[in-house]
Amino acid sequence: MNTKSLKFAMGLLTSTFGISQAQNQAPNLIYVFPDQFRKSAMSFWDLPEYKGAVNTKADPVSTPNINKFASESLVFTSAVSNLPVCSPHRASLLTGLYPSQSGVPLNCISTRPFNTLPQSVVTFSDVLASNNYDMAYFGKWHLDFPTPNDPERPGNYVDERRPAWDAYTPPQKRHGFATWYSYGTFDEHKNPHYWDSEGKKHSPGEYSPKHEADKVIEYLKSRKDPGKPFAVFVSMNPPHSPYNSLNDCMEQDYNIYRDKPVSKLLLRDNADTTMKKSKSVRYYFANVTGVDREFGRILQALKELGVDKNTIVVFSSDHGETMCSHGTDDPKNQIYDEAFQVPMLIRWPGKIEHRTDDLLIGSPDIMPTLLSMMGLRKDIPKSVQGSDYSSIILDRNSTAKRPQSAIYFYNQDGEKSSDGLVQSYFPARRGIRTHQYTLELTINTKNELVNTKFFDNNRDPYQLVNLPVKRENPVIQNLLKEMSLWLRQSNDPWYKQKILSDWISY
Numbered sequence: 001m002n003t004k005s006l007k008f009a010m011g012l013l014t015s016t017f018g019i020s021q022a023q024n025q026a027p028n029l030i031y032v033f034p035d036q037f038r039k040s041a042m043s044f045w046d047l048p049e050y051k052g053a054v055n056t057k058a059d060p061v062s063t064p065n066i067n068k069f070a071s072e073s074l075v076f077t078s079a080v081s082n083l084p085v086c087s088p089h090r091a092s093l094l095t096g097l098y099p100s101q102s103g104v105p106l107n108c109i110s111t112r113p114f115n116t117l118p119q120s121v122v123t124f125s126d127v128l129a130s131n132n133y134d135m136a137y138f139g140k141w142h143l144d145f146p147t148p149n150d151p152e153r154p155g156n157y158v159d160e161r162r163p164a165w166d167a168y169t170p171p172q173k174r175h176g177f178a179t180w181y182s183y184g185t186f187d188e189h190k191n192p193h194y195w196d197s198e199g200k201k202h203s204p205g206e207y208s209p210k211h212e213a214d215k216v217i218e219y220l221k222s223r224k225d226p227g228k229p230f231a232v233f234v235s236m237n238p239p240h241s242p243y244n245s246l247n248d249c250m251e252q253d254y255n256i257y258r259d260k261p262v263s264k265l266l267l268r269d270n271a272d273t274t275m276k277k278s279k280s281v282r283y284y285f286a287n288v289t290g291v292d293r294e295f296g297r298i299l300q301a302l303k304e305l306g307v308d309k310n311t312i313v314v315f316s317s318d319h320g321e322t323m324c325s326h327g328t329d330d331p332k333n334q335i336y337d338e339a340f341q342v343p344m345l346i347r348w349p350g351k352i353e354h355r356t357d358d359l360l361i362g363s364p365d366i367m368p369t370l371l372s373m374m375g376l377r378k379d380i381p382k383s384v385q386g387s388d389y390s391s392i393i394l395d396r397n398s399t400a401k402r403p404q405s406a407i408y409f410y411n412q413d414g415e416k417s418s419d420g421l422v423q424s425y426f427p428a429r430r431g432i433r434t435h436q437y438t439l440e441l442t443i444n445t446k447n448e449l450v451n452t453k454f455f456d457n458n459r460d461p462y463q464l465v466n467l468p469v470k471r472e473n474p475v476i477q478n479l480l481k482e483m484s485l486w487l488r489q490s491n492d493p494w495y496k497q498k499i500l501s502d503w504i505s506y
């Protein structure tokens with residue numbers, strides 16, 4: 001055998017070995033979910049390839065890394081966060097349960113002692129950890145009721161504010177995440193802090209997405225057991241508020257938007273450019289671009305380490321951001337698409353074909369779907385309420401059953417004790433989103449219907465016209481029927497208390 005043919009034979013051997021190694025090795029997972037990231041804040045939506053995939057405009061943002069990632073991914077057009085605020089989404093993501101069952105129906109804060117991720121629940125990360133995954137969490141957690149457990153000052157809260165928002169998560173509440181670099185909730189983008197695996201506090205004094213990308217890359221490069229698959233969750237706080245000044249974003253990113261009139265940035269038919277908040281759009285978009293860059297650095301590191309092919313990468317968010325639409329200052333916790341819908345892109349080279357899909361995938365579906373894709377279907381806890389859509393993701397021609405709608409939840413504080421602690425939650429609104437329609441019903445504390453929202457999203461993609469809701473309308477009848485199915489399936493208080501039973505047949 002001459003040198004050339006020897007090289008050829010060895011090349012064959014290496015590539016054959018390479019293939020079998022990839023086939024045998026469990027896939028890695030990187031799940032990146034910046035907080036409050038609008039689905040529209042990804043500029044690829046305006047590229048010719050995506051024409052008709054959604055009927056709203058892309059925000060005029062610079063997102064080159066997300067755009068490239070989209071071109072390699074399955075891009076969901078209609079993914080939702082079923083209860084679009086922080087903690088309830090995060091709990092559903094990790095437990096596969098709806099907010100009424102996850103233990104977290106409201107945002108976590110020190111006035112809501114019942115509202116915390118239970119230690120006993122078997123989470124997405126618990127399942128992966130028990131399947132030999134090396135688990136790491138970076139960034140915002142926001143799943144624990146804050147208690148006076150500051151590791152450096154025992155008996156004190158880590159947050160001086162009252163009520164306390166920020167929290168320290170002790171090792172016994174980390175649900176399988178062996179590598180930990182996280183905090184509860186803290187909103188200073190250029191002055192973040194984290195507690196590491198040993199409970200030591202770090203205040204790096206730099207832009208949090210950059211710092212977190214650095215830590216993720218450091219983790220990837222220095223894994224003690226590279227033979228073990230890894231699962232990494234990264235929750236960057238930007239583009240969440242604050243978004244008011246250069247304290248909140250990087251100047252290089254702000255400069256892209258600095259000289260553009262607000263009217264050229266808030267292009268939507270439903271945006272009010274006269275709102276006080278409207279100037280925030282420059283800082284919000286700057287953070288979108290900052291997150292894009294740091295996400296790109298993580299992708300580049302995967303490539304350089306040669307693990308990109310065997311790593312499932314997800315880019316999503318915990319909820320959207322209304323950003324001056326509908327005249328509201330509240331960025332989230334609303335059924336409007338801009339709060340309810342989220343980015344959801346999944347890349348797995350050679351396994352998932354690049355395309356768009358209008359699957360109405362929701363927060364509790366992510367855990368069973370990804371576990372199944374990772375070969376762990378048998379380990380999905382029986383209690384999980386979300387659906388496994390892996391067959392639809394892995395096969396574009398799949399005939400698996402698709403949901404006709406997605407359920408929406410809105411809760412608020414219920415009864416309070418004499419010391420002001422919240423004892424329960426009140427399920428004030430429930431809604432439904434099909435591909436065409438949005439319907440929301442709001443009740444008062446006597447469980448009477450007090451308000452409705454009803455949009456035809458085909459004719460009115462910016463949800464400008466709240467249509468009248470008439471019980472006899474066959475469209476309304478169908479939507480109420482869908483809603484009834486979801487309320488029953490999620491074992492929701494509306495189902496248990498048969499709320500609005502003159503409207504909804506349970």
Ligand code: CA
Nearest residue numbers: 035036086318
């Ligand atoms: Ca959030």
